[in-house]
Amino acid sequence: MTDKKYPTPLLDDLEKGPWPSFVKEIKKSAKSPMVQDLLGLLERSYEEKIGHWKHGGLVGVQGYGGGVIGRYSDLPAEFPDVSEFHTIRVNQPSGWFYTSDALRTLCDIWDRHGSGLTNMHGSTGDIVFLGTKTTELEPIFSELTAAGFDLGGSGSDMRTPSCCNGMARCEWACYDTMAFCNDVTQTYQDELHRPAFPYKFKIKASGCPNDCVASIARSDMSVIGTWRDDIQIDPAAVKEYALAGKLDIGKDVAGRCPTKVIDWDGTTLAIDNSNCVKCMHCINVMPKALSPGKDRGATILIGAKAPIVQGALLASVLVPFIKLEQPYEDVKELIAAMWDLWAEHGKNRERIGEFIQRIGLGNFLEQIGLDPAPEMVIQPRTNPYIFYNL
Amino acid sequence: MTDKKYPTPLLDDLEKGPWPSFVKEIKKSAKSPMVQDLLGLLERSYEEKIGHWKHGGLVGVQGYGGGVIGRYSDLPAEFPDVSEFHTIRVNQPSGWFYTSDALRTLCDIWDRHGSGLTNMHGSTGDIVFLGTKTTELEPIFSELTAAGFDLGGSGSDMRTPSCCNGMARCEWACYDTMAFCNDVTQTYQDELHRPAFPYKFKIKASGCPNDCVASIARSDMSVIGTWRDDIQIDPAAVKEYALAGKLDIGKDVAGRCPTKVIDWDGTTLAIDNSNCVKCMHCINVMPKALSPGKDRGATILIGAKAPIVQGALLASVLVPFIKLEQPYEDVKELIAAMWDLWAEHGKNRERIGEFIQRIGLGNFLEQIGLDPAPEMVIQPRTNPYIFYNL
Amino acid sequence: MSADVVKAKRKTDIGPPNYTKFLPPIIKENYGKWKYHEVPQPGVLVHTSHSGAKLYSVRAATPRLLSIETLRLFASIADEFTGGFLRFTSRNNVEFLATDEGKVAPLIARLKKEGYPVGGIGPSITNIVHTQGWVHCHSAASDASGVVKALMDELYPRFENMDLPGKTRIAFACCLNMCGAVHCSDIAVLAVHRKPPKINHATLGKTCEIPSTVAACPTGAIRPATVDGKQSVEVIEEQCMFCGNCFTVCPSMTMADPENDGISIWVGGKVSNARHEPMFSKLAIPYLPNNPPRWPEVTAAVKNIVDVYAKNARKFERIGEWIERIGWPKFFKLTGIEFTKYHLDDFTHAGESFKRSAQLRHSSEG
C-alpha cells in the first residue's frame, strides 16, 4: 500500500470489522494518484456530510452515445487527479461467469488506463470501471474490443440486459436465460450503443418465478420462466421429506401455497394444477421431490421502473405464456412493435411503463397487435369511464 | 282502476310475471290525471328508448334549500299533467319502522296533493313522494309537519341519514344505530335543510360490520359497529352446531376466517382474538354459539361515494374505535371540525372523500386534530415523495 | 286539519318522528336484548331475546314504486296480523313484525295472494336496489323499474328459495351517477350512454355556467368556445367517455340517444366486511342493447352469471370471492363472456389494476 497523501481517519474506521471493506479496496489501488485524490475527496465528504461531484458532461467513445458516465469533482484545485473521474460500463458476459484469464485481461486493461477500481457489478449488471480521464476512454475502448469486450448502455438507449445463471446452474430454469440474454444483447447492439429512445429500456431475464435478477422490479421488459402443465412429483422423494421431519408438509408446503391447491394427507401429495399459479414455493422447499412441469416457456411482463417521475412500477403481464425458443422471432417482433410505438409517441424521459399508463393498456395492445387477455389484469375495470368506439 | 287515457301495450307487458309490478302500482293510482299522463309519457319512452324529462329548476318550500327535486317533462303539450312532476323527499323515521296509522297519515296527505305514487324508500333512505306540482309543495309541507314529518335532504347539504334496524331487531348491534341516526338527524336540521356545503354529505349507521345499510359504499361518514374484546363463545351451542352436522366448522367457519385465527379441533372452538379483524363471518354462521364481545362501539369511516368525478370511493377508516355513547359529543366535535375544514377549503362539487385525497390524509388529520394511526391505511406509503416539514 | 290552521303555525326543522313511536311493544321490551335469530323458512326471521321473547318477521317483496293504495293495503294487513306494526328494509322490502307464531302462515298466504312474494332472506337474491329511470329522472340511459321487473320475473325462484352459495345483491342504476350504488354489488346493472353530449349552442350560454361545465369533465374534454358568435363550449370527442357529468351541471349538453344507450353488467362487488373486505364491482359485459319492455339480453346475461355462480361457487362464497378464488380468466371462460379492450381500465388509477406478478394460472390448452 502506497503512502497516503491525505489523512483519512473517518474512512480508516471503516477498515475495521468483519465485513470486507471498500476502504481497504480503495487503498489497494492507491498506487494510482487518482485513487489518492479519491480518498482525500471522500474523506472530505465524510467530514462535511456532502458529496463532491458535479454533473457529468457528454463524454464517450467515438460513434457511441452511451457506456461512459462523465464525472467531475467540484474541488478540482484541491484534488486535481479526480477533477475528471468518469466510469465506464463494460457489458458483462451473460450470467456473470468468468475464467480467471478473462478477469485478468480486464484487470490489465484497467490497470493501464484507469483507477484500478471496479464494481463487480453495477446494479444494471455491467462491469463498472470506476474512475478515469477523458483521454483514456478511446484507448480503453480499443483494448476492450480487442479483448472481445464491448461497452454497456447508458442514457436513453437499450440498457445492458442481464439474466440469472439459469440452465447453467439451476434446476428450475424454464428457458435458457443466458442464451436469450446474449441473443438480445447481440441483436440490439445499435440500440444499446446509440441512444434513440425517449428514455432507457432495460431487459432482464429470470429462469423461473423466483426471479433472481429482480426483473419484475427493475426492467422495462421482464422475462420470467414458467410452465403450463403439471408440477412433476417424485412420490418417493416426497416420502423422504416427510420422514426426515424437518419440513411440516401440511403447514410449510400446502399451508403456504397461495391458492391452497396442494392436498397432503400425510402420505401423498396431490396438486390441483389448474389452479396452481406457478409461484414456486412448494418446489423451492422440496427441490428433490418437486419440479416445474415439462411444457416450459416464459411470461413477458412490461414496464417496471424506479419512482421518478410518477411513482415506481412493477412490471405487468404482457404475454402470459410464450415458448421462448431460439431465434426468438416472436419476441423480437413484439419488441420492434413496442419500440416503434414508444419511440414515436413516448415523451422525453417517459419510460414505457408510464407511456402505457398514459395512452391506456387497451390502446397500447391494439397498436402493437396483441389481443387483450384477463391475465393482464388483477381484475377488470371498476370505474365506468369506458371509451366505447362506435 | 280508471280508464286509460293512452294505450300502453309495452308497459302492460310488465304487468305479467310473478314479481310485483310497478306498472300495476302506477295504474292503481291512475285516478290521478298526473298518473294518466305519466303512463302515456312512460309508454312513449318505452317506444322511443329515451327519457322525456328535463332538468329540474329550483323549486322548494319556503326557507328550505332542499327536499324537493324539480322535474319537468319535455313533452308538456302532449302530456300537460306531467309538465311539472316534482318529487318530495320526506325524512323517514330511523330504521324505517311504521305503524299502520303513520303510513295512512302519509297516504292521506299525498292523496290530497300529489300523484299517489311513492318510493318506499329512495336510495338514500327517504320516503319519496313521486310527482306533484309546484303549487302543492307548500300545502304538502304544512300537512307533513303538522303530522310530525319533515323533509329530507337534497342538493349540497347534509343528506337524510339512515341506519340499519340495529338493536330493535338484531342481536349483533354494537351500538344503538337508530338512536344515533335520529340524534344526528335532529341535531343537524339546519345543515339538512339549508345547503351550505361544497357538495352533499351523507351519514349512514350500521350496527355491526355486516353493514346492512351499505354505509361503507354510500356515505361520506360511515359508522359501523364493532367490539374490542373477545368474541363470546357458548361452548354448548358450538357442540350443538357440530352435532347438527349442517355446518362443517373446520371448513365453513375456521376455514373462511380471513385471518385464520379460529382453531377447531373437532370439539372445542378457540379464537385468537388479538388477530380477529371483527369480520363477523363466524358469528354470522353460528349465531346461537358466538356473539360480538362486550366492549362495544364503532369504527368511523369517511368518504364513500359514487364514481363522478374522480372515480368511486369506499369509505376509509378515520376513527378505528369509539365507544359511541349518547350524547355523542366526541362524534359531533369531529363532525364540526370536518365540516368547517371542508366548507372552507372544499371545491364546488367536491365530496369530502375527494377533498381528503386532494389535500392529503395527513394534512386533513392535522387540521381536524386527529393523530395518524396505522389502522387508517392498508400499509404505509410506498412512494418516497415525502413532504418533510423542517 | 284545515289549511288555514296549518299556515298559522308553520313548523320547520322538526325532523322525522321519533322512531320509538313506531316500535311494537315486543321490540321496546327487548331492545338491545336479542340473543340470536333463526330462519325457519324462506322469508321468515325469528329473533329470540335473552328474555325468551320471540319476534317473527315476515319479509315480502315490493316493487319499491308503490301506490298509496298498496301502502294502505300493507297498513291493513299489518293491522290484521301484526298489531299494525311493519317496517321497510334497506333494500325496499316490507317486513311485518309478528309476536304470534300462529299468525305467520296466514300472513304469508295473504301476502302471496295479494301478489307480494315472501322471501329474500339468507343465501337468496333479495330485492334489486334501483333508481328512477324513465319514470322520473332526466339523466336516465334506460328505465330502472322496467329492467328490474324483467330481471326479477326471471330470477324469482332465487328470491323464494335459499339455494345460492351466498347472499347475492343485485343493483341497478340508470346512469353513471349511480344512485343505486351499483359500484359495490354482486351483480350491478348499469345503464350507459355511448355518445358524446349533443350541445345546444343556442341555449348553453344562457342556461349554463361555462367554468363549472368545463370543470365537470373528468377527462378535461370540454373547452370554452364561441360558436356562431355565442359563448358556448366544445367537446374533444376522442376524450369523452360519455359519463354525462357535463349534462348534470348543464342542461344544454344532452346525452340520451335511443340507438346507442344501453346497459352494462358488472360483477363481484360487496359491501359487508364478512370474510372478504368490501369490494367494487368489476366490468363483466360492456354493453347490451336497450330492449324494452323485457330487456331479454340483459335478463339472459344476469341469469347466466347467477347460474354459473350457483353451480361453481363454494358455500358462503359471494360472487366476488368466488371469482377471486378461481381467477378472472376462468370466470370469463365459464360464463362465455368475451374479454375485450373495454375491460382494461384506462382511467386515473388504471395501472393499479394491472397484474404485476408472474403468479398466473396457465394451461396447456391455450
Add this chain to the structure above:
Amino acid sequence: MSADVVKAKRKTDIGPPNYTKFLPPIIKENYGKWKYHEVPQPGVLVHTSHSGAKLYSVRAATPRLLSIETLRLFASIADEFTGGFLRFTSRNNVEFLATDEGKVAPLIARLKKEGYPVGGIGPSITNIVHTQGWVHCHSAASDASGVVKALMDELYPRFENMDLPGKTRIAFACCLNMCGAVHCSDIAVLAVHRKPPKINHATLGKTCEIPSTVAACPTGAIRPATVDGKQSVEVIEEQCMFCGNCFTVCPSMTMADPENDGISIWVGGKVSNARHEPMFSKLAIPYLPNNPPRWPEVTAAVKNIVDVYAKNARKFERIGEWIERIGWPKFFKLTGIEFTKYHLDDFTHAGESFKRSAQLRHSSEG
C-alpha cells in the same frame, strides 16, 4: 497489443464475449440438466445433475467496490481451487465453482483468511445491493459503501448463518432515483434530501433547458421565472417534496444539504413470486441523520427490525408477508417505531392505500 495495432482495426458493436467461453466443463455437460440442489452448510450450494454429476458452489461476500488487486486474487484462488472458474451473483457476491468436493473446505478457509466471508445462501442476509454514494455520484444524499459496510459489520452473523425465517434482502440507494432498486426490498435503506433545491440563477439559464426542468417536477412545483433579469425558474417550496428530479435534469438546482440530508428506512418489499406476489417496500422510518463513518442510528434501526422479524415471523415468511399477517399496527408496536403523518401516502394514488374496510384488529388496551 500496441495501441497502434488497436487503432488500425477499430472494432465496434461486438457485444460481450459469449458466455459459453467462460463456463466450466461440468456446466457445459450438464447445462439444463440439473436435477436438484442442496445446501450442506452456509455458503455452499451443491447442484446434482440428472447425470449424477455434482457442482459445488462456494459463495463469498464482496464489498462490490473491488480493486483489480482483489480481482487478481480471486482469479488466482479460482485457479487454485476451481480450475479457474468463478462467477459473480446478481447481488455482487462471488461464487467459486468447484467439481471436487475435497476442495470445498480449503477454499472456504482460504476465502475467510483473505477476509471474504462465506455465506449469504438460504434464509440469511446476503449482500446489500447498493449504489455509488459519495464515491461517485453527484446526486447522493449519503454515502452508499459506508452505510453498507457499517450495516453488514453489524448484521454479519446473519450472513454466515441461516437462522432467519426467510430470505432477507436489504438494498441501499443514495437518492430517489433508486439505482439500488430499493423499492422492492425486505429492508430498504434510502438516502433522502429534505430541502428544496437551491437555485443558481446566474447559471441556470445557460446550463439548463427551462421547459424540461419545469416538466421534471412530479408535483409541478417549478415555474419559469425571470430573476435579476436572467431567465431562470422558481420553486413553490410548499409543493416540493425534495425528489431531486429537477437536479437530475438541471445542474443549477442543487439538493445536497449537510444538515438535512439523511436516511429513511423501508420494509416489506419483495421480488420473487414465491407465495406472495411481489410487493413494494413500505415506509418504516422517515428520517435518521447522516452520521458517518458508522451511521449508528441506521444500523441500530435495521438491526432492530431484523431482530423483531427473526423473533416473530413464521418459517418461510418474508418480512412483508409477516407484517401482512400481523398487521401494520402490530409491526409499529413490536418494533417501537413511531407512526407519523409521513407514513400516510399523499401522492397520486394515495387513496388506494387507505384502509377501506372495517376489518380491524382492536384491543381493549387502547
